[in-house]
Amino acid sequence: MASENTQFLSSKLNLSANVYADLRLKLIVGDLKPGETLSIRTLADEYDHSAMPVREALRQLSSEGALVGEAKKAYRVPDLSPNEAAKLFYVRAALEGASAEIAAQTVTQKDIKYMRTLSNKMDEAWEVNDAGIFLENNFLFHSYIYAMASNTVLERMAENLYIRTGPWLAKGIKNLSGSNAWQKSHDGIIDALSSRDSIMARKLIEEDSGWGKQLYQE
Secondary structure (H helix, E strand, O other): HHHHHHHHHHHHHHHHHHHHHHHHHEEEEOOOOOEEEEEEHHHHHOOOHHHHHHHHHHHHHHHHHOEEEEEEEEEEEEOOHHHHHHHHHHHHHHHHHHHHHHHOOOOOEEEHHHHHHHHHHHHHHHOOOOOOHHHHHHHHHHHHHHOOOOOOHHHHHHHHHHHHHHHHHHHHHHHOOOOOOOOOHHHHHHHHHOOOOOHHHHHHHHHHHOHHHHHHHH
Protein backbone atom coordinates (compact mmCIF):
# COMPACT_ATOMS: atom_id res chain seq x y z
CA MET A 1 0.00 0.00 0.00
CA ALA A 2 2.82 2.40 0.89
CA SER A 3 4.45 1.75 -2.47
CA GLU A 4 1.19 2.46 -4.30
CA ASN A 5 0.74 5.72 -2.40
CA THR A 6 4.29 6.77 -3.24
CA GLN A 7 3.74 6.04 -6.94
CA PHE A 8 0.46 7.98 -6.89
CA LEU A 9 2.11 10.99 -5.27
CA SER A 10 5.03 10.83 -7.71
CA SER A 11 2.63 10.76 -10.66
CA LYS A 12 0.77 13.81 -9.36
CA LEU A 13 4.03 15.68 -8.82
CA ASN A 14 5.16 14.89 -12.37
CA LEU A 15 1.85 16.12 -13.80
CA SER A 16 2.09 19.29 -11.74
CA ALA A 17 5.67 19.86 -12.89
CA ASN A 18 4.63 19.47 -16.54
CA VAL A 19 1.76 21.94 -16.15
CA TYR A 20 4.05 24.34 -14.31
CA ALA A 21 6.68 24.18 -17.06
CA ASP A 22 4.10 24.73 -19.80
CA LEU A 23 2.46 27.69 -18.06
CA ARG A 24 5.86 29.21 -17.35
CA LEU A 25 6.74 28.98 -21.04
CA LYS A 26 3.44 30.64 -21.93
CA LEU A 27 4.33 33.51 -19.62
CA ILE A 28 7.74 33.83 -21.26
CA VAL A 29 6.51 33.90 -24.86
CA GLY A 30 3.45 36.04 -24.16
CA ASP A 31 0.73 33.44 -24.67
CA LEU A 32 -0.46 34.54 -21.23
CA LYS A 33 -0.99 38.29 -21.16
CA PRO A 34 -1.04 40.84 -18.33
CA GLY A 35 -4.39 40.68 -16.57
CA GLU A 36 -5.42 37.34 -18.09
CA THR A 37 -7.42 35.02 -15.82
CA LEU A 38 -6.62 31.32 -15.50
CA SER A 39 -9.39 28.99 -14.33
CA ILE A 40 -8.35 25.77 -12.62
CA ARG A 41 -11.28 23.91 -14.15
CA THR A 42 -10.62 25.23 -17.66
CA LEU A 43 -6.93 24.38 -17.48
CA ALA A 44 -7.67 20.92 -16.09
CA ASP A 45 -9.86 20.27 -19.13
CA GLU A 46 -7.20 21.62 -21.52
CA TYR A 47 -4.45 19.47 -20.01
CA ASP A 48 -6.80 16.51 -19.52
CA HIS A 49 -5.72 16.27 -15.87
CA SER A 50 -7.55 16.39 -12.59
CA ALA A 51 -7.71 19.74 -10.81
CA MET A 52 -5.04 18.81 -8.26
CA PRO A 53 -1.85 19.03 -10.39
CA VAL A 54 -3.15 22.17 -12.11
CA ARG A 55 -3.89 23.80 -8.76
CA GLU A 56 -0.42 22.93 -7.48
CA ALA A 57 1.25 24.39 -10.59
CA LEU A 58 -0.76 27.61 -10.29
CA ARG A 59 -0.02 27.81 -6.57
CA GLN A 60 3.71 27.49 -7.23
CA LEU A 61 3.65 30.24 -9.86
CA SER A 62 1.67 32.39 -7.45
CA SER A 63 4.25 31.85 -4.69
CA GLU A 64 6.90 33.06 -7.15
CA GLY A 65 4.96 36.23 -7.96
CA ALA A 66 4.27 35.21 -11.57
CA LEU A 67 0.53 34.87 -10.87
CA VAL A 68 -1.85 36.20 -8.24
CA GLY A 69 -4.83 34.43 -6.70
CA GLU A 70 -8.04 36.05 -7.88
CA ALA A 71 -10.72 33.73 -6.55
CA LYS A 72 -10.98 30.31 -4.99
CA LYS A 73 -10.65 28.55 -8.33
CA ALA A 74 -8.85 31.13 -10.45
CA TYR A 75 -5.55 32.94 -10.77
CA ARG A 76 -4.53 35.95 -12.80
CA VAL A 77 -1.41 37.24 -14.55
CA PRO A 78 -0.49 40.44 -12.65
CA ASP A 79 -1.71 43.55 -14.44
CA LEU A 80 1.05 45.92 -13.39
CA SER A 81 1.18 49.61 -14.02
CA PRO A 82 3.85 50.64 -16.56
CA ASN A 83 5.93 52.06 -13.72
CA GLU A 84 5.71 48.81 -11.73
CA ALA A 85 6.79 46.83 -14.80
CA ALA A 86 9.72 49.20 -15.35
CA LYS A 87 10.91 48.60 -11.79
CA LEU A 88 10.95 44.84 -12.33
CA PHE A 89 13.01 45.26 -15.50
CA TYR A 90 15.42 47.54 -13.61
CA VAL A 91 16.10 44.94 -10.91
CA ARG A 92 16.29 42.16 -13.45
CA ALA A 93 18.92 44.08 -15.43
CA ALA A 94 21.03 44.57 -12.31
CA LEU A 95 20.94 40.88 -11.45
CA GLU A 96 21.71 39.86 -15.03
CA GLY A 97 24.63 42.26 -15.06
CA ALA A 98 26.06 40.58 -11.98
CA SER A 99 25.53 37.16 -13.60
CA ALA A 100 27.33 38.20 -16.78
CA GLU A 101 30.24 39.69 -14.83
CA ILE A 102 30.78 36.40 -13.04
CA ALA A 103 30.12 34.27 -16.13
CA ALA A 104 32.86 36.11 -18.06
CA GLN A 105 35.41 34.54 -15.73
CA THR A 106 34.15 30.97 -16.09
CA VAL A 107 32.89 30.77 -19.69
CA THR A 108 34.15 27.98 -21.95
CA GLN A 109 34.21 27.60 -25.72
CA LYS A 110 31.39 25.10 -25.41
CA ASP A 111 29.33 27.79 -23.70
CA ILE A 112 30.15 30.30 -26.42
CA LYS A 113 29.15 27.84 -29.14
CA TYR A 114 25.80 27.18 -27.49
CA MET A 115 25.05 30.88 -27.00
CA ARG A 116 25.88 31.59 -30.65
CA THR A 117 23.39 28.88 -31.63
CA LEU A 118 20.71 30.60 -29.57
CA SER A 119 21.67 33.97 -31.02
CA ASN A 120 21.37 32.59 -34.55
CA LYS A 121 17.90 31.25 -33.76
CA MET A 122 16.90 34.71 -32.56
CA ASP A 123 18.29 36.26 -35.74
CA GLU A 124 16.23 33.83 -37.81
CA ALA A 125 13.13 34.71 -35.79
CA TRP A 126 13.73 38.42 -36.49
CA GLU A 127 13.84 37.76 -40.23
CA VAL A 128 10.37 36.21 -40.21
CA ASN A 129 9.04 38.46 -37.43
CA ASP A 130 8.30 35.48 -35.16
CA ALA A 131 8.19 37.03 -31.70
CA GLY A 132 7.34 33.73 -29.97
CA ILE A 133 10.46 31.92 -31.18
CA PHE A 134 12.57 34.97 -30.42
CA LEU A 135 11.22 35.21 -26.87
CA GLU A 136 11.74 31.52 -26.13
CA ASN A 137 15.36 31.58 -27.29
CA ASN A 138 15.97 34.91 -25.62
CA PHE A 139 14.96 33.33 -22.31
CA LEU A 140 17.25 30.34 -22.93
CA PHE A 141 20.10 32.76 -23.70
CA HIS A 142 19.66 34.81 -20.56
CA SER A 143 19.00 31.85 -18.26
CA TYR A 144 22.16 30.18 -19.55
CA ILE A 145 24.17 33.19 -18.41
CA TYR A 146 22.54 32.96 -14.97
CA ALA A 147 23.55 29.31 -14.77
CA MET A 148 27.14 30.06 -15.79
CA ALA A 149 27.50 32.35 -12.79
CA SER A 150 27.28 29.20 -10.59
CA ASN A 151 25.43 31.11 -7.89
CA THR A 152 22.17 29.36 -7.04
CA VAL A 153 20.65 32.32 -5.22
CA LEU A 154 21.48 34.74 -8.03
CA GLU A 155 20.24 32.32 -10.68
CA ARG A 156 16.94 31.71 -8.89
CA MET A 157 16.27 35.42 -8.34
CA ALA A 158 17.19 36.45 -11.89
CA GLU A 159 15.13 33.69 -13.49
CA ASN A 160 12.15 34.52 -11.29
CA LEU A 161 12.27 38.15 -12.41
CA TYR A 162 12.55 37.05 -16.04
CA ILE A 163 9.34 34.99 -15.69
CA ARG A 164 7.57 37.89 -14.00
CA THR A 165 8.61 40.33 -16.73
CA GLY A 166 7.90 37.80 -19.50
CA PRO A 167 4.33 38.92 -20.31
CA TRP A 168 5.46 42.54 -20.34
CA LEU A 169 8.46 41.89 -22.56
CA ALA A 170 6.20 39.98 -24.94
CA LYS A 171 3.62 42.78 -24.88
CA GLY A 172 6.30 45.33 -25.69
CA ILE A 173 7.68 43.30 -28.56
CA LYS A 174 4.34 42.23 -30.04
CA ASN A 175 2.22 45.34 -29.50
CA LEU A 176 4.19 48.40 -28.48
CA SER A 177 7.11 48.46 -30.87
CA GLY A 178 8.04 47.60 -34.42
CA SER A 179 10.30 44.63 -35.10
CA ASN A 180 13.26 46.96 -35.61
CA ALA A 181 13.08 47.92 -31.92
CA TRP A 182 13.83 44.38 -30.72
CA GLN A 183 16.05 43.19 -33.54
CA LYS A 184 19.14 43.56 -31.43
CA SER A 185 22.05 41.24 -31.99
CA HIS A 186 23.40 39.37 -28.97
CA ASP A 187 26.78 38.93 -30.65
CA GLY A 188 28.32 41.78 -28.65
CA ILE A 189 27.40 40.09 -25.38
CA ILE A 190 28.85 36.80 -26.60
CA ASP A 191 32.06 38.49 -27.80
CA ALA A 192 32.51 40.22 -24.43
CA LEU A 193 32.04 36.92 -22.59
CA SER A 194 34.38 35.13 -24.99
CA SER A 195 37.14 37.69 -24.37
CA ARG A 196 36.45 37.52 -20.61
CA ASP A 197 35.68 41.23 -20.52
CA SER A 198 33.56 41.35 -17.37
CA ILE A 199 32.88 45.08 -17.50
CA MET A 200 31.67 45.05 -21.10
CA ALA A 201 29.64 41.87 -20.61
CA ARG A 202 27.87 43.46 -17.67
CA LYS A 203 27.26 46.71 -19.53
CA LEU A 204 25.81 45.04 -22.62
CA ILE A 205 23.55 42.59 -20.78
CA GLU A 206 22.20 45.41 -18.61
CA GLU A 207 21.45 47.45 -21.73
CA ASP A 208 19.72 44.48 -23.32
CA SER A 209 17.65 43.68 -20.24
CA GLY A 210 16.97 47.36 -19.58
CA TRP A 211 15.02 47.71 -22.83
CA GLY A 212 11.83 46.92 -20.96
CA LYS A 213 12.56 49.55 -18.33
CA GLN A 214 12.99 52.21 -21.00
CA LEU A 215 9.80 51.11 -22.71
CA TYR A 216 7.58 51.23 -19.65
CA GLN A 217 9.00 53.85 -17.32
CA GLU A 218 6.78 56.92 -17.03
